Amino acid sequence: MNFENCKGMSEEEMQEKFRAFQEELSSRISCADSFHLSDIKTVAGIDLAYWQNENGDEQAVCCIVIIDFTTHEVIERQHFSGKINVPYMPGFLAFRELPLILETVKLLENIPDIYIFDGNGYLHPRHMGIASHASFYLDRPTFGIAKTYFRADKKTDYTEPSPESGSFTDIVIGGEVYGRALRTHTGVRPVFVSVGNNISLDTACNIALTLTDKESHIPIPTRLADLDTHVMREKLRSQN
Incomplete structure (x- = not known):
């Protein structure tokens, strides 16, 4: 989608255009593994x-x-910064973030086998959180790990999983599983895992658990990316 075409639009016009685009892409999401874990x-x-x-x-x-x-x-570590041109509108976060994500991906010398986003994917009103949306531009399996719970239908809450590491409860809306509350360490608050594309929810949770160490309750890649954003934000702020 050409974001330049949105300049001069009202928020209502943007939302209408963005919603139609999300609905078009959402029909192409696959919640099945397109790879072997050994790969x-x-x-x-x-x-x-x-x-x-x-x-x-x-x-x-x-x-x-x-x-x-x-x-x-x-x-490898890479970063890219720039101006945000799309206003914040609930349910349309990907349209704000995707341009910077794709510019950062262009800088990569190594193309990863899978991308994990600090955010949601299928756990979204139209199943089009950033992890799902970005997948159509990355040509790799994706999933999201959110630290806070997003009510995709504005009313459904999640059930706390039991306290043990590895326990989980599915987030079911209208009879459909949208995501999972996953306990990555015993006694700590859960994270919220959702499919992005070309991966199953079970595999996404298995990878999340495999990549979570004793330093944090979130997987190493997104934890390190989160830490880097804080460092780079302060550095870039001081340059303005």
Whole structure:
């Protein structure tokens, strides 16, 4: 989608255009594995951080960290920053973030086997959170890990999983599984896993658990990407 075509539109016009685009893409989402787990060698985590410059313009930086799936060694780090041109509208976050994500991906010297987003995918009113939306431009399986719960239908809550590590409860809306509340460490708050594209929810949760160490309750790639966004935001702020 050409975001330049949205300049001059009202928020209502944008939402109408964005919703139609999401509905078109959502029919192409696959919640089945398109790969064998043994084929996964590298995994990328993606996150963004926002701020306003001295002129009041909204800025953001996207950070991507790629690690070795087996050793958890960091292979590559990249970032890209720029102005955000799409206003915040609930349910349409991907349209704000995708341009910076794709520019950051262009900088990668290593193409990861899978992308994990700090955010949602299928857990969205039209199943088109950033992890799903971005998948159509990345040509790789994707899924989302959110630290806070997003009510995709504005009313359905989740059921707390039991306290043990690895326990989970599915998030079911209208008889359909939208995502999963997953406990990655015993006694800590759960994370919220949802399919992006070309991966099953079971496999996404297995990967999330495999990549979560004792340092945090979120997987290493997205944790490192999150930390990098804070560092880069402060650095870039000081340059404005």
